[in-house]
Amino acid sequence: MNNMVNHFFKDRVTQLGLFLLLILIITASVSNFVNSANIQNLDNRLLSAGESNHLLGTDHFGRDILLRIIVGAGVSIKVGLLASTISLLLGILLGLMAGYFGKWVDTLIMRFTDIMMAFPVLLFLIAISATFKPGINTAMIAIGVVSWPPMARLMRSQVLMLKSREFIASAEALGFSHIRILFFHILPNCLAPIIVTFTLGFSGAIMAEASLSFLGLGVQPPTPSWGSMINEGKDFLRIAPGISVYPGLAIAITVLAFNLVGEGLRDALDVKLEK
């Protein structure tokens, strides 16, 4: 255990990821206290970085880009957290059931998983968001509902591996209920891969939200979201590229941070994920 923790925290690349993640979490927590991100000032339109106290400049409404990025961090983290929690719960539940009960339950759930995986993710998300009312809640739920299949597959394979172990057989012999065995004996033994998949899923959810918002189907204006900021800025690419470039950088750094930490965890916990 100590070894694992050491391995995780000593790795240079993981350290970088943790550092970036820390900055992100701090930014997201202060974002609730920023209430001037939507203040428009048309006299200060399209300022470039550093002009009149706007560190990253202003957009076409004269809004401060840095402030909007800070608020956007909060939005991204919120969507990422809720969406990946939804997919985590769905994936765990379905995967546990498929692996544990086997037979027709397994066939049914795994076929459903195959079907879900046949849809190109983004197009599926777009269709769902367009069908219902586009917005932050729709985006969160849609991302969660669409991205559980990898988790379900992972859980299933874990359960299949654990099911033949002695401690499960003895739990069954003692007459424990299915629920007790599933949630108190099998689930705790799958924590490592769950943590890794959750971390990597988080970055996927943030990327998905950004893509949806970029297309105007995610977070709706005037709430700042990194994706929609890039979209708004693309018409000003020639004269004020910063409006699009900085939020994109924020997405890339955030996703990178989660990927680095996720991979650090994977190596430290020695988890082998299915390709």
Add this chain to the structure above:
Amino acid sequence: MINFIIRRILQAIPVIWGVMTISFLLMNVAPGDPVRAMVGDYYDDSTLETLREEMGLNESLGMQYVNFISNVCKGNLGKSFMTQRFVIEDLKQKVPFTLQLALGAMLIAVPMGILLGVFAAINRGKLIDRILIIISLAGVSAPVFWVALLLILIVGIQLQWLPPTGFGGIKFLILPAIALGTRSMAMLARTSRAYMLDVLKEDYIRTALAKGLSQRVVLFKHGLRNVLIPLITIVAADFGSYLSGAVLTESIFGWPGVGRFALNAIMKRDFPVIQGTVLFMALIFVLINIIVDICYAWVDPRVREKMIYE
């Protein structure tokens, strides 16, 4: 082998049925009246009723489902609300453009990705390896649409080497293809590096080196060849991400393919087109997976046995 192919195709049938059912449900749980969405703000009740009758919306949901499935099986994906054209006809027209873009992206991503990965693996632990690792991680983390805008900004606007957006000859294809391929190139570099490192540990590599073969022959003939086989599945799985990425890339570069077609339909709430396109893309994806599995089983008999055993 024939046995395997038949099994694999049979296996896909429930998936295809499921894909159709979900597409049907998606549009039928949509809040609001599709006929009103179609006619817009100005209508009278008798027109609505006629249209409903024409579109079969007065039938029971079960009947509509049966009609939908039988139409799809006949290759009829419905008519656009806006243009009244058959969705399948429009798709036929747009697909070649998306294929062009996807192939362009692949042509850039696959050789470059594998080459970078193998190069990093050979130089494991050296500075160049670390730099490549960081670049590939950045490539995986950067959103497609942002990469696209950066390319437009730097190559198209500032350097003026290529047209920033639009459609035409090969000059117009390069930037969107790079944008679409970046992520998959980065992923391939990472995977092929990992595979190559595994392969380099194998006994047959040591044997080959021990019997005095040159390093280059060992790396490319013995090493690379064994890396390429598992990479087939990854390249194919990426094709799905190309279809998704095409929505973003095509809309940014103004490329007239399926992605932009779908996005336009979504903006106009043209439900039959959305439904048809999603269904079409999912079916293509299923088809590609079947072909890949067959190719994979063909080159690697172990896969074949495993599947038949299961």
